[in-house]
Amino acid sequence: MKVRGFTLVEMVLTMVVGSILVLGIAGFVELGSKGYADTVARQKIQTQAKFVMEKMARELRHAVPNSFAVTSSTSKQCVSFYPIVYSGFYALSGYDDKTLQFLIGNDNPPLSYNNLKMIINPTTQADFNNGIGLEDKVYVTTDPDTGDDINNRDLPSPLTSQSVSNRQYIYNQLVSYCLNFSTDSITRNSIQVADSVASGEFSYSPPTLQRGGVVHLALTFAQNGESSHFETDIQVLNVP
Known part of the structure; x- marks a missing residue:
């Protein structure tokens, strides 16, 4: 029996088909890896946003009533208050x-x-x-x-x-949360607690006869071309 090997054309076709398959698999793997990396980054920014919003809400809610002030400049905006000791x-x-x-x-x-x-x-x-x-x-x-x-x-x-x-x-000590426009970060008494903050706004409504004081937080976190907006009203529980 005569043994017959691959012809040159068959070898070239095999290499071309194999290359196409490798490129396809590589593209699929790259797409999956990129999707996973984007998911991790998105989860990180969401977790950070929820953490800083919850941290601020907890402190603001239990602060001394009528101890709030919001100050703004070209470089930052701050909400300050006195925690209850x-x-x-x-x-x-x-x-x-x-x-x-x-x-x-x-x-x-x-x-x-x-x-x-x-x-x-x-x-x-x-x-x-x-x-x-x-x-x-x-x-x-x-x-x-x-x-x-x-x-x-x-x-x-x-x-x-x-x-x-x-x-x-x-x-005793005044606490200030500041939104720093130049560094896209939030600091608590000059210590950074969040980054990737694209924009935001703090405001305070004094108490009325019907309700206590209310602090409004609006923050937009951005990363890799995606942004998430968080907004909440925090009612101060204590009264003078």
């Missing part, structure tokens, strides 16, 4: 109402009031510059009826304004 109720005593007595409602009251201030019935963020200093000025007395410890702070002058519900808030 401790809170509770107060009463005034003494013939001239210059002895402030207060209770802390938190489960773990402070052992020290260093660097802490108290605010009662604030109306704007500027009021926090004149908060009641507590450092080295708080002394404890015992209620003769209940035996409970009561914190006391002698005031230099009577309060200019009082809370209808006798609420007091203790705070």
Whole structure:
């Protein structure tokens, strides 16, 4: 029997067909890899957006009421506020109402009031510059009826304004979330918490008789030619 090999034409056809198959498979693999990479990138930006929105919402929702301010410049826009460190109720005593007595409602009251201030019935963020200093000025007395410890702070002058519900808030550091237009990022007290922020806007609506204050967040995240827009209204839960 005569053994017959491939002819030149058959070899060329085989190589051409094989090359076409390889190119097709390579293109399919590349398309699948690109699709996977795009999915991962999209998931990353979505996760980052949800994280920063939830983080901001949690802090803003539980901040001291009326401690908000929105500032804007050509390079950035910021929303600032004072987080609640401790809170509770107060009463005034003494013939001239210059002895402030207060209770802390938190489960773990402070052992020290260093660097802490108290605010009662604030109306704007500027009021926090004149908060009641507590450092080295708080002394404890015992209620003769209940035996409970009561914190006391002698005031230099009577309060200019009082809370209808006798609420007091203790705070220290101002927190600022800033949308930086030049770097497409969001920072919290100058520490970056999100990137790929193409645009955004912060706004604040003061409280009314029907509702508490509302902070509006609108952020657009963009990556690889795709963008996702997130928008939410955050109602401040606490009242003065």
